[in-house]
Amino acid sequence: MRINEIIKSRRSVFTNQFSGEPIPREQIEEFLDLANWAPNHLHTEPWRFQVYSGNGLKDLMSHLAELYKKYTPEEKFSQAKMDKYAKRVDWVSHAIVINVHYDEKGRVPRIEESNAVACAVQNLWLAITQTKDIRGYWSTGSLVYTDDLAFWLRLQDNEKCMGIFYLGKLKEDAIQAHSTRRDVSEKTTWID
Numbered sequence: 768m769r770i771n772e773i774i775k776s777r778r779s780v781f782t783n784q785f786s787g788e789p790i791p792r793e794q795i796e797e798f799l800d801l802a803n804w805a806p807n808h809l810h811t812e813p814w815r816f817q818v819y820s821g822n823g824l825k826d827l828m829s830h831l832a833e834l835y836k837k838y839t840p841e842e843k844f845s846q847a848k849m850d851k852y853a854k855r856v857d858w859v860s861h862a863i864v865i866n867v868h869y870d871e872k873g874r875v876p877r878i879e880e881s882n883a884v885a886c887a888v889q890n891l892w893l894a895i896t897q898t899k900d901i902r903g904y905w906s907t908g909s910l911v912y913t914d915d916l917a918f919w920l921r922l923q924d925n926e927k928c929m930g931i932f933y934l935g936k937l938k939e940d941a942i943q944a945h946s947t948r949r950d951v952s953e954k955t956t957w958i959d
């Protein structure tokens with residue numbers, strides 16, 4: 768696939784479209800190596816990845832379920848949402864927790880460190896799009912920004928969680944994901 772096609776066919780594919788089949792570790796390592804080539808200011812390379820699978824994934828999902836219970840007001844609580852955390856263990860191959868590590872000396876504005884991490888995630892996302900059957904998406908939601916999760920993830924004071932990238936192999940009858948964009952001209956100003 769040419770890069771233009773890869774960019775436009777990259778989709779958020781949700782965990783219920785995954786088969787549960789494991790992705791080989793070497794393949795995950797290759798995606799992470801491509802993520803590692805993202806641009807970054809002053810070579811701080813601020814992305815930090817925690818890769819969960821098997822029992823690790825199970826623990827992560829049960830912790831997120833606990834946090835969901837703790838932080839969701841009773842009137843907003845959905846048992847179906849709660850159950851989804853357990854189901855993800857069966858569907859997902861790997862969950863990559865995406866963290867930013869801010870430069871200890873503060874040489875780079877924090878927004879730039881987060882921007883660099885987002886570039887790394889895009890590299891990973893485009894890389895998986897090249898494959899026949901590996902897909903995923905970047906999941907956030909308010910729980911990922913809690914101190915509770917940061918503690919559980921053992922993040923340092925100068926680190927923040929930016930979300931979780933779920934990866935899996937497409938199931939046979941996976942529904943094709945669609946997406947649209949408003950024309951870029953609506954978001955562009957030309958100053959000649």
Ligand SMILES: Cc1cc2nc3c(=O)[nH]c(=O)nc-3n(C[C@H](O)[C@H](O)[C@H](O)COP(=O)(O)O)c2cc1C
Pocket residue numbers: 777778779780904905906907908930944945946947
């Ligand atoms: C920083 C970031 C956070 C996101 N968080 C979520 C999320 O929590 N839940 C979700 O369903 N999608 C999430 N997404 C995926 C977007 O919903 C998705 O990219 C958007 O709908 C466009 O679809 P596409 O990726 O298939 O083009 C996130 C995307 C980004 C870039």
